[in-house]
Amino acid sequence: MTLISENIETDTRERILVVAERLFRQIGYQKTTVADIAKELRMSPANVYRFFDSKKAIHEGVARGLMGEVEIEAQRIADRAGPAAPRLRELMTTIHRMNSERYVGDSKMHEMVEIAMEEDWGVCVAHMELITRTIGNVIAQGAAAGEFEVADLQVAALCSCSAMIKFFHPQMIAQTANKPGPSIDQMIDFILASLSPRAKGAVRK
Amino acid sequence: MTLISENIETDTRERILVVAERLFRQIGYQKTTVADIAKELRMSPANVYRFFDSKKAIHEGVARGLMGEVEIEAQRIADRAGPAAPRLRELMTTIHRMNSERYVGDSKMHEMVEIAMEEDWGVCVAHMELITRTIGNVIAQGAAAGEFEVADLQVAALCSCSAMIKFFHPQMIAQTANKPGPSIDQMIDFILASLSPRAKGAVRK
Numbered sequence: 001m002t003l004i005s006e007n008i009e010t011d012t013r014e015r016i017l018v019v020a021e022r023l024f025r026q027i028g029y030q031k032t033t034v035a036d037i038a039k040e041l042r043m044s045p046a047n048v049y050r051f052f053d054s055k056k057a058i059h060e061g062v063a064r065g066l067m068g069e070v071e072i073e074a075q076r077i078a079d080r081a082g083p084a085a086p087r088l089r090e091l092m093t094t095i096h097r098m099n100s101e102r103y104v105g106d107s108k109m110h111e112m113v114e115i116a117m118e119e120d121w122g123v124c125v126a127h128m129e130l131i132t133r134t135i136g137n138v139i140a141q142g143a144a145a146g147e148f149e150v151a152d153l154q155v156a157a158l159c160s161c162s163a164m165i166k167f168f169h170p171q172m173i174a175q176t177a178n179k180p181g182p183s184i185d186q187m188i189d190f191i192l193a194s195l196s197p198r199a200k201g202a203v204r205k
Numbered sequence: 206m207t208l209i210s211e212n213i214e215t216d217t218r219e220r221i222l223v224v225a226e227r228l229f230r231q232i233g234y235q236k237t238t239v240a241d242i243a244k245e246l247r248m249s250p251a252n253v254y255r256f257f258d259s260k261k262a263i264h265e266g267v268a269r270g271l272m273g274e275v276e277i278e279a280q281r282i283a284d285r286a287g288p289a290a291p292r293l294r295e296l297m298t299t300i301h302r303m304n305s306e307r308y309v310g311d312s313k314m315h316e317m318v319e320i321a322m323e324e325d326w327g328v329c330v331a332h333m334e335l336i337t338r339t340i341g342n343v344i345a346q347g348a349a350a351g352e353f354e355v356a357d358l359q360v361a362a363l364c365s366c367s368a369m370i371k372f373f374h375p376q377m378i379a380q381t382a383n384k385p386g387p388s389i390d391q392m393i394d395f396i397l398a399s400l401s402p403r404a405k406g407a408v409r410k
Contacts, residue, residue: 117380125384149404158387159395163368165377172370172377175322179330182363190364194399199354 013051015041021062028108029059029115060120067127070098074134084142089188091138096167096184103170113170132161139195149197160191218256220246226267233313234264234320265325272332275303279339289347294393296343301372301389308375318375337366344400354402365396
């Protein structure tokens with residue numbers, strides 16, 4: 001294919017996902033048909049099916065797009081120079097804010113998240129692993145600079161992410177929104193304290 | 206009322222809850238009727254309604270009973286003497302084990318938990334607050350003994366519980382059961398590290 005037709009293919013795929021996401025948010029995943037999406041784009045359903053095997057594949061593409069936006073922002077913060085502790089705070093706060101904006105707030109979004117967790121579970125797990133690795137990179141930077149003292153980087157990254165589930169997981173964000181609990185800054189303080197150098201003679205993990 | 210009739214009243218209430226819990230587990234909450242429960246006990250539905258206003262009240266009673274068992278065990282561990290760190294580990298491990306046994310494993314239990322979270326939310330919140338207070342008591346004991354160094358006990362208790370959501374919350378236990386993540390002991394190590402005395406000059410929370 002020539003460069004121009006490759007771009008048109010990519011653009012069309014993107015346009016389908018943009019329209020699909022809007023319709024899923026407005027009328028819900030179950031009620032949206034491939035014909036609805038095609039009609040919005042003034043193309044035939046057959047043309048949509050050239051790019052996606054099924055409605056499920058479209059949903060997976062929308063989920064991948066939303067998660068990709070969070071991953072790009074996370075990577076940007078991890079790649080910056082400067083002390084690790086403030087960047088870890090910014091990274092975690094950003095993930096919380098972006099997940100809240102994308103996935104929490106109305107029943108249509110709840111429906112999208114539930115479907116993603118049931119049908120696109122591979123995509124969700126890959127995303128969580130990438131976020132954990134990004135957080136792990138910042139922790140490694142902090143350990144190298146002496147800001148953090150960490151026996152096992154992989155375990156520290158897994159525990160830090162697990163400790164933030166209430167602020168990262170769309171279903172937990174929604175459930176615990178107006179319930180008593182620590183603020184996100186208090187939780188991040190708690191995690192930073194765990195990563196910080198120990199007093200001599202204190203219990204080592 | 207005499208002592209004997211008070212005991213009979215309490216016993217009958219308990220028997221209704223025992224049978225209700227068994228039927229909810231076996232055939233599910235939605236499919237179980239008050240008439241089913243009454244029939245198992247060889248009493249009339251009217252007699253059941255003397256003790257509980259509605260099926261919802263029965264469900265709430267079953268949930269309260271299950272949560273009460275966990276609270277009693279937690280209190281027992283908190284009341285024991287001895288170093289706080291091992292008791293905090295035992296307390297958190299016990300809550301995880303008991304919640305897994307009670308609420309995770311089959312779809313009928315998922316249904317019970319979902320209904321509790323929607324309809325008995327007050328009971329769930331009161332339970333979570335009591336568990337947080339119990340964990341806070343053990344942290345306070347550790348702080349008094351110099352095992353832990355904690356700026357704000359309430360915040361430390363909230364953060365410790367929040368960090369354990371993956372191991373405490375029935376829906377999170379079920380969802381993350383066979384997925385990559387820290388072991389419960391690694392997570393408890395992480396929390397103990399956060400509570401441990403800091404190195405001089407390290408970042409204080």
